[in-house]
Amino acid sequence: MNQRRSHGIQHDLQGFPARRRQSADPADPVQPGRFLLLRTGHRTKLPHRSAVVLRTDDIWSVEVGEKARFADRRFTINADVFYVKWHNIQQLIVLSCGYPYNTDVGDAKTYGPEIEMAAKVTDAITVDLSGAYTQAYISSPKDTPGLPISSGTRVTSIPKYTGNLAVNYETMLRTIK
Amino acid sequence: MTFRVAESYVGPVFDTAYYAETLGSYGLMDFRLGVGKEVWTASLFALI
Numbered sequence: 464m465n466q467r468r469s470h471g472i473q474h475d476l477q478g479f480p481a482r483r484r485q486s487a488d489p490a491d492p493v494q495p496g497r498f499l500l501l502r503t504g505h506r507t508k509l510p511h512r513s514a515v516v517l518r519t520d521d522i523w524s525v526e527v528g529e530k531a532r533f534a535d536r537r538f539t540i541n542a543d544v545f546y547v548k549w550h551n552i553q554q555l556i557v558l559s560c561g562y563p564y565n566t567d568v569g570d571a572k573t574y575g576p577e578i579e580m581a582a583k584v585t586d587a588i589t590v591d592l593s594g595a596y597t598q599a600y601i602s603s604p605k606d607t608p609g610l611p612i613s614s615g616t617r618v619t620s621i622p623k624y625t626g627n628l629a630v631n632y633e634t635m636l637r638t639i640k
Numbered sequence: 641m642t643f644r645v646a647e648s649y650v651g652p653v654f655d656t657a658y659y660a661e662t663l664g665s666y667g668l669m670d671f672r673l674g675v676g677k678e679v680w681t682a683s684l685f686a687l688i
Contacts, residue, residue, distance in 0.1 A: 555656050563658065591646075617654035622665075624651030629670075632643040636675070 498543075500526040518567050520551035528577075537583040547573040552601070554619055556611055568612045569605040573621070574598055587634050594626040642681075644672040 505521040528543025552571040557563045579593040599618040604610060617623075648668045655663050674683035 557656055557659055561658070563656065611660070619655050620653055622651040622653045624649070624665075626649040627646065629644060629646030634641055636641050 495530045495532045497529045498527070500524070502526075517553065517565075518551045520549065520553065520567065522547060522549045524548075539581045540578065541580075542576070542578040544576045545574060548602075549573070552618065554601075554612070558609065559611070567605065568610060569601055570603040571618050572598075572600060572602045573618065587632055589631040589633075591627065591629040591631070594624075596624055597621055598623070642672070642674045642676070642683075644670070646670045646672075 502524040503522065505519065507519045524545065524547045526543050526545040528541065531540045532538070533540075549571045551567040552569070553565055554568045555563055555565050556568065575595060575597040577593075577595040579591070581589060581591045583589050599621040601612055601614060601616045601618065604612045604614055604616070646669070648670070649665065650667075651665045653663045655661060669688040670685065671688070672683055672685040674681050676682070
């Protein structure tokens with residue numbers, strides 16, 4: 464879910480492929496049911512513009528959820544909870560002298576629930592509603608003197624709350640003869 | 641013809657650019673009007 468900034472999973476973690484969004488589109492061909500996703504990723508030789516050597520990082524992600532369809536697919540719900548553990552996450556930090564730079568700051572954890580709903584109210588009107596809560600923080604900061612990050616510091620650029628409400632109207636236009 | 645109105649909310653975000661700060665939440669409203677035939681669609685949109 465959530466685009467990186469989708470709301471969703473706007474918490475698309477930087478540098479890694481975004482977690483797959485669970486579409487609530489009534490035309491979604493995905494079969495309903497429960498699902499469990501376990502993913503991992505690993506990066507080596509991380510590019511950096513300075514002489515600083517970044518350590519390799521890796522990520523583990525677990526996602527458990529359900530896709531449900533009701534009333535002849537006129538009403539759909541996709542919901543899940545996720546847990547992500549990122550080892551050697553990179554963050555932009557600012558030193559006390561004001562110099563900003565990217566570096567690995569330690570380990571981070573991200574977790575939260577997500578939900579998407581879509582309802583075909585009439586043949587012409589569809590309502591979409593989605594929301595997510597994301598807890599994302601540095602769980603084990605790297606032991607570096609002067610690093611302005613402590614255990615519990617939030618991971619940057621990941622909103623704690625996101626939500627979306629949309630109304631779609633679709634109709635056929637009459638042919639002018 | 642399709643018409644869509646959507647409101648998106650993004651909560652506060654912790655950010656570091658020149659210094660660490662928490663950016664406030666914001667909302668984005670999207671209006672979209674389109675016409676289409678077969679695989680082609682033309683839309684007019686506005687974001688507020």
